[in-house]
Amino acid sequence: VKEFVALSTRDRIRAIRDLAMSFEEKKHIRWVLTDKQLNLYCYTCNKLHSQSLRRCGYSIRSARQTLELWQGIMKEIGGKFGTSVLSYFLFLKWLLMFNIFSFLINFGFITIPLLVYDPSPNIPPNVSFRGLEILTGAGYFNYTVMYYGGYSNETLIGLVDYNMQLAYFFTIAVYMVLCGIALIFSMASSFKENYVLADTVSNSAWQLLCSWDFSITNERAVRQRKNNLRVQLKESLSERAQRELLTLSEKLKHFGVHLGSWLLSTGLAVGCGASIYYLYAANWSLLQEAETLLVPFVVSLMNLVVPLFYSLFNKFEHYSSLGRQIYALVVRNVLLKMSILAVLCYYWMNVVAEKFSCWESMVGQALYRLVIVDFLFLMLGSFFGEFLSNVIGTRLLPRLGVPEFDVARNVLELIYAQTLAWIGIYFSPLLPAIQILKFFILFYLKKVSLTQNCQPPRRTGRAAQMQTIFIALLFFPFFVGALSIVAYTAWRLTPSEQCGPFRGLNNTFSVVGVWIDDLQEIPASQWVVWIYQNVIRSEIFYFLITLIIIVIIYIFWQVTQGRKQLIGQLRQQIVNVSVLHP
Amino acid sequence: MGNKQTIFTAQQLDAYQDCTYFTRKEILRLFDRYRDLAPQLVPLDYTNHPDVKLPYELIGSMPELKDNPFRQRIAEVFSEDGEGNMTLDDFLDMFSVLSEMAPRDLKASYAFKIYDFNNDDFICKSDLEKTLNRLTRNELTEDEVRMVCEKVIDEADLDNDGRLSLEDFQHMIVRAPDFLSTFHIRI
Numbered sequence: 001v002k003e004f005v006a007l008s009t010r011d012r013i014r015a016i017r018d019l020a021m022s023f024e025e026k027k028h029i030r031w032v033l034t035d036k037q038l039n040l041y042c043y044t045c046n047k048l049h050s051q052s053l054r055r056c057g058y059s060i061r062s063a064r065q066t067l068e069l070w071q072g073i074m075k076e077i078g079g080k081f082g083t084s085v086l087s088y089f090l091f092l093k094w095l096l097m098f099n100i101f102s103f104l105i106n107f108g109f110i111t112i113p114l115l116v117y118d119p120s121p122n123i124p125p126n127v128s129f130r131g132l133e134i135l136t137g138a139g140y141f142n143y144t145v146m147y148y149g150g151y152s153n154e155t156l157i158g159l160v161d162y163n164m165q166l167a168y169f170f171t172i173a174v175y176m177v178l179c180g181i182a183l184i185f186s187m188a189s190s191f192k193e194n195y196v197l198a199d200t201v202s203n204s205a206w207q208l209l210c211s212w213d214f215s216i217t218n219e220r221a222v223r224q225r226k227n228n229l230r231v232q233l234k235e236s237l238s239e240r241a242q243r244e245l246l247t248l249s250e251k252l253k254h255f256g257v258h259l260g261s262w263l264l265s266t267g268l269a270v271g272c273g274a275s276i277y278y279l280y281a282a283n284w285s286l287l288q289e290a291e292t293l294l295v296p297f298v299v300s301l302m303n304l305v306v307p308l309f310y311s312l313f314n315k316f317e318h319y320s321s322l323g324r325q326i327y328a329l330v331v332r333n334v335l336l337k338m339s340i341l342a343v344l345c346y347y348w349m350n351v352v353a354e355k356f357s358c359w360e361s362m363v364g365q366a367l368y369r370l371v372i373v374d375f376l377f378l379m380l381g382s383f384f385g386e387f388l389s390n391v392i393g394t395r396l397l398p399r400l401g402v403p404e405f406d407v408a409r410n411v412l413e414l415i416y417a418q419t420l421a422w423i424g425i426y427f428s429p430l431l432p433a434i435q436i437l438k439f440f441i442l443f444y445l446k447k448v449s450l451t452q453n454c455q456p457p458r459r460t461g462r463a464a465q466m467q468t469i470f471i472a473l474l475f476f477p478f479f480v481g482a483l484s485i486v487a488y489t490a491w492r493l494t495p496s497e498q499c500g501p502f503r504g505l506n507n508t509f510s511v512v513g514v515w516i517d518d519l520q521e522i523p524a525s526q527w528v529v530w531i532y533q534n535v536i537r538s539e540i541f542y543f544l545i546t547l548i549i550i551v552i553i554y555i556f557w558q559v560t561q562g563r564k565q566l567i568g569q570l571r572q573q574i575v576n577v578s579v580l581h582p
Numbered sequence: 583m584g585n586k587q588t589i590f591t592a593q594q595l596d597a598y599q600d601c602t603y604f605t606r607k608e609i610l611r612l613f614d615r616y617r618d619l620a621p622q623l624v625p626l627d628y629t630n631h632p633d634v635k636l637p638y639e640l641i642g643s644m645p646e647l648k649d650n651p652f653r654q655r656i657a658e659v660f661s662e663d664g665e666g667n668m669t670l671d672d673f674l675d676m677f678s679v680l681s682e683m684a685p686r687d688l689k690a691s692y693a694f695k696i697y698d699f700n701n702d703d704f705i706c707k708s709d710l711e712k713t714l715n716r717l718t719r720n721e722l723t724e725d726e727v728r729m730v731c732e733k734v735i736d737e738a739d740l741d742n743d744g745r746l747s748l749e750d751f752q753h754m755i756v757r758a759p760d761f762l763s764t765f766h767i768r769i
Contacts, residue, residue, distance in 0.1 A: 013600050017678075020691040022662060023671035026601045051596065062605040075768040083763045194759035204730055205738040208714060209697060209751070210758040214650060214680065215766050222649045223719075230718040233730055464759035571740065578741035 013054070069093060073447060079217035081405070081456045082225075084463035088407050088414075089443065091470065095418050096439045098182075102175055102425060103432040109171045110429050111145050114164065117156040136292055137368035142361055146368075147428045149361035149499035165511045168501045169490075172426055176483055179422070183475040190471050194464035204236055221456050228458050254318050261313040262332075268309065269336040272302045273343040280347050296369045299340055300377035303416065304384075307333050307409060323462060330408055330469070337416050338477055344370075345423070345485050349493065358499040364428035371420050371431065375438045378413060382449045385409075390453035402455040410446070411470050415478055422482035426489060589613060591629050602678035609674065612769065616673050619644065628670070638666030641673075646767050651716040652696055656680075659695045680767040689765045690755040694748050705746040707731050 016030055070093065078086040122143065129140040137146070144150050156162040207229065216222055280295055310332045319325040348363045356362050389403035417438070424431040491509050495502035502508045516532045519525045535541050587610060590598070598609050617624040619640045625632050638657050647653040657666035660676040668676070678684065679692050695701075699709045710731040714722065722730070738746055738754050755761050 016601060017603060018685055018688050020688055022660075023601060023675040024662070026675075027597055027671075030597060030600055054600070055596070058599050058605055062607045065605060065607065078768055083760070083766075193762070203737055204733040205754055206758050208710065208717070208730065208734050209693075209738075210755060210761050211764065212651075212717060213764045214652075215764070215768055217646055217649055219649045222651070226651075226717060226719050230721055233718070233722070234726070237726060237729055237733075462760070464763065574740050575742060578743060 009054075069096075070443070077447065077450065078215050080221050081450065081454075082213050082216055082221070084407055084457055084466070085405050085450065087463055087467050088405070088410055089447070091411055091467075092414060092439060092443055092446075095414060096436065096443075098179060098418070099421060099432045099435045099439065101178075102421075103430070103436060105171055105175055106425070106429040106432065109167055110151065110164075113156055113158075113162050113167065114145060114151060117158060117162075118152070135369070135372055137365040137372070138292065141368075142365065146430050147361040147364040148426070148501075149358045149364075149496075151429075151501045153501045153503050163515075165501045166515055168429075169508060169511050172429075172486070175425065176422075176486065180475075180479065180483065183471070183479055187468075187471045187475050190468040194468045204233065207232055207236070216456075224456055232459070257317050261317055265310055265313060265332045266335065268306055269332075269339045272306060272336065273339040276302075276340060277343050277347060280344075281351070292365075293369060293373065295366075296373035299344070299370065300373050302340065303337065303374070303413070304377055304381050306336055307412075310336075322459065323465075326408060326462075326466070327469075330412065330473070333409070333412050334473060334477060337412070337419075338481070341416075341419065341423075341481065349485070349488065353493050356496075358496050360427050360496060360500055364424065364431070367420060367424035368428060368431065368434065371417070371424070371434055371438065374417055374420065375442070378417070378442060379445060381413070382445055386449045386453040403453065404457050405450055405454040407457075408466065412473075415470070415474050418474070419478040419482050422479060423485050426486045589626060589628050594628065598674060602674050603681050603683035604674065604678055612674055612677060613670065615644075615769065616670055624670075633669070635663075635667040635669050636673075638668075641666065641668055646769055650767075655696045655699065659692060664701075677767065677769050680765065681769075682763075682766050686755065686762055687752065689762065690752045691748060693755075693761075693765055694751045697751075703748070705751065707735065707745070710734055 012033060016026055016033075019026055019029070021029075070089075074086060074089060074093075077089060123140070124143070127140055127143065133139045133141050141147070142149065151164060151168060153165055156164060211229070213225065216225060276295065276299060279298060310329060314325060314329055317325075317328075319328070344366075348366065352362055352366075353359050385406070386403060389400075393400040393402050417435070421431055421435040489508070491507055493507065495505055495508055497503055502511065505511065505514075512532070516529055520529050589610070590613075595606055595609065598604070599606060602609070604612065613628075616636070617626075620636055623636065624634055638654070638661075641657050642648060642653050647656070650656070654666060656676065657668060658664055660679075661668045661672050679688060694705065697705050697709060697713050699712045700706075711727055714727055714730060735744065735746065738750050740750050740753060741747070
């Protein structure tokens, strides 16, 4: 209790909560501390002030809880299927938040000023709304605020002077930076808590004492878990009996099979990319509405079918642990999706940007089509992946059994869908709205499919590790790739002459240069000009920052090495002490 | 919405919010769940600290707990009398520790108490055998049970005294990142 007196009020409350004592004892300690404070310092107003602050904090927390989405459904899914399946739905909810935020700021800062200033879009007279626009995104939508082309480059005179160019640029830049920061923070905290390099899953102690999922509330699921645990324990007992030593020829055979599968899968990925390039090159001249859907159709078909081939290869290969198997599958799928996205972006940046007049809107439409067709294929994939597997597994081939929910494949599809939205924000500011609808419907679809068609996973464990890997994947190839595409577009490519907020400029980034030149007239904002010229535009600054960061990383690395040694020594000390004092 | 409840005084609610990880709304909702188990036993007015204990049978029949193989141990660990009969304070404490906001060390120390069937502050072989039987419906043979328990002690016992102390257990938990999400009951 004495050490609690020295802490600040907030730390004290946290320390009281973290005590492993019964409720009565905690209340007693709390009473002693608060009353003692009252007697010792006689700061009655201080006590009331801190208490009202705490109450304020609690009511904010309460209010935030009312906004929580889907709590009941999450509880139901967690209760029946466990935490690893629940992590997919939590990931989906998290991505939905990104899109809601993006939609709100895009709509608020870019679209609403334009709509207030000029409520009627200037559509040419012979274009009217037909139903096909919802699928292709062209036609009527081309002239609305859906795409880059619908925005003007003027300074809107109204209550205040609203510079559309700056607004467009800064909204998107700030959103991307905030996304990046949020991703880095969640990745770092996930690494800190979850990523343990030792493979503890095959450890009996872990299986017995740490792996039971207390949140499962369904009797059948509990029975199934008990069965699985029993099977796993028996397996690990028998593994101890026969640790197989492979002969050299067997090792060579396994190596050959691995090499073959990797070559095949990389070849498939490259082949898909190349075929999409040629398809695009041959077809772009066909601007008729329905035929523009061909390329997204082929892309989504490849995304659906090729991972099934990868799973097939996986069955023929022999892996030393389940973890390695899952990692190999994930890496191959990521390679496939990255190669498809890379080819698409290359085509858009190099060919479309040269050929067409309002090319940003064209790219925006292409992305819109990709998003819509991807959604349709996700629904189809749910149907084939889960419903048909269930039917086949229960009626036709009972040996296969009821399918499990493949968390890895579904999360990768979510990551791919989100990357499309991130690339598309620059070209089509209202694309997040479509994405919000898509994720919303997808949540309910997957939930129904899960409860009707799937059984809980047989092998438990490593859910936290997989979650860390997925967040890391979301950040590293996918978000960074989307950010580089948008940055390349803003920096190197010439905006189109006839449409959009940046017409007439050499590149998008020069908007900032123009603004800084304007600001130099105003004496009160000289500090902004100074920051721009000496910090953002100077190379020495970045060089120095990089050097400092490298030095800090090196220091932290050495500290970690030292700590590892210390842990080894302490562990040895525990053993020594127990030997001396049994 | 607002401060219009008459079940607790403001000080009581403050004490609950400070000592558990729940917000005001959750505490009131949990009180409703507690009362639903036995409406005739639980009064609607807690301002004069009534001494009401719900017997274990009612607690163990809650949908969140009724299929959990460790429900009896959970109730015993969190109840004041050690028999599983819980007051409202014990009830709130239990779900607070099992909620997702409780830190890992707190959960680890309570998980240790749950697995320690004979309450001697060590998880010995008999405790492990009982845990294993709860988790596998008595379907392993005697030999297999013995081998698994020996393997567990081999792997987790750091100070080589043949049984697991709280520090051994916590050391194992640190290397099991899923523990935070599996030792979690949603209510």
